[in-house]
Amino acid sequence: MEVALILLAAGKGTRMQSDLPKVLHAVAHAPLLEHAMASGAALSPARTVVVAGHGADQVRAAAQAFDDEAQVVVQEEQLGTAHAVGQAREALAGFEGTAIVLYGDTPFVQTETLEKMCDALKSNDVVVLGFDAADPARYGRLVMQGDSLDRIVEYKDATDKERAITLCNSGVVACKSDLLFDLIDAVGNDNASEEYYLTDIIGIARDRGLKATAVTCDEVETMGVNSRADLAAADAAFQSRARAAMLEDGITLMAPDTVYFARDTYIGRDTVIEPNVVFGPGVTIESGATIRAFSHLEGCHVARGGIIGPYARLRPGAELSEDVRIGNFVEVKNAQIAEGAKVNHLSYIGDATIGAKANIGAGTITCNYDGVMKHHTHIGANAFIGSNTMLVAPVHIGDGAMTGSGSVITSDVEADALALARAPQVEKPGMARKLFEMLKAKQQRGS
DSSP states (O other), X not given: OOEEEEEEEOOOOGGGOSSSOGGGSEETTEEHHHHHHHHHHTTOOSEEEEEEBTBHHHHHHHHHHHOTTOEEEEOSSOOOHHHHHHTTTTTTTTOOSEEEEEETTOTTOOHHHHHHHHHXXXXXXXXXXXXXOSSOTTOOEEEEETTEEEEXXXXXXXXXXXXXXXXXXXXXXXXXXXXXXXXXXXXXXXXXXXXXXXXXHHHHHHHTTOOEEEEEOOGGGGOOOOSHHHHHHHHHHHHHHHHHHHHHTTOEESSGGGOBOOTTOEEOTTOEEOSSOEEOSSOEEOTTOEEOTTOEEOSOEXXXXXXXXXXXXXXXXXXXXXXXXXXXXXXXXXXEEOTTOEEEESOEEEEEEEOTTOEEOTTOEEEOBOSSOBOOEEEOTTOEEOTTOEEESSEEEOTTOEEOTTOEEOSOBOTTOEEOOSOOXXXXXXXXXXXXXXXXXXXXXXX
């Protein structure tokens, strides 16, 4: 049966103390909403509907950046979770499959858990995701009768006996789409908060003779984010899980707790990652690479055998072929570096193409920006760029060419040529001593 996702993302998140909608705060360099959408996306949903409210335009942009086919509807008034789900009715008109309700501030529900819920729905009319809470606190409680879910009771409406239950409600629900909206129509707001609770659909379903049950998961999957402290805890939980997965997949982390991963970081087996490395969004590292300490990477690709760092920065558009070496205090941005090339020391390579086995000397800069536009530098295969060369783009250095140290290259250099662009050295005997004497005398007069 086809699946549709309904993601509730209308809350302002007052406790975040932020102008940014709560679901757009980031864990592992990605909005909470993106994490939640990614969990459901693995089910290949036929439709995805995001219910926005506060900051709806920002939420829409983030949702459609992840899935350009996602539909975003607006809940003008926040009258409860059942009311929020009801906003998706028109967007799911004619859909006859399973609807799964997720939450934009609950980022870690696993795809396998959602698959278990779909399986349970084959023999039930409504399935709720629950978890055994170490500290049930103010969670809603799942009241079970054997394998059947009898009702969900919100904490503020629960009796002392019901509050003693540790099986708690995550809020995630799976139900046939048309039945879900039918049940929502029967939900009232006669409760302590005068809100329309999605949880009430369980009691309504049971009163109609329908079957409901609960599927359980680890508590960490249901972690919600309502404050900056929660956000930090969620990020720590993600990093812990990501590090464990990397180790399991054959990646060496020399100091695991010091490495920071993004949601979409991909690293191949037999890669070695030294301490204090940060991965931003969009990084792919192929097998057998080495990422040395204190490097920062985002939006880049490192092929097999690459050695990066220490203290290197790879920015978006950095494409490194096999066995490329990027050394200490080197920055690479929007550049393609071919197999075996080396940029080992104190250099900036931006908006450039570097050929196979080229050697870029220490202190080299591709001067790519003229104050208005960016320009491209091409360095050919086997070229040798002398230390402290300024390459003023646009410029083309031919295969096998060489530039002298300290040169400022403003014109193309043909293949196999040597380019020197520096003033002749002038030496004036005794001039340094005389100059110092003049300066000291001036200083004394001034005092």
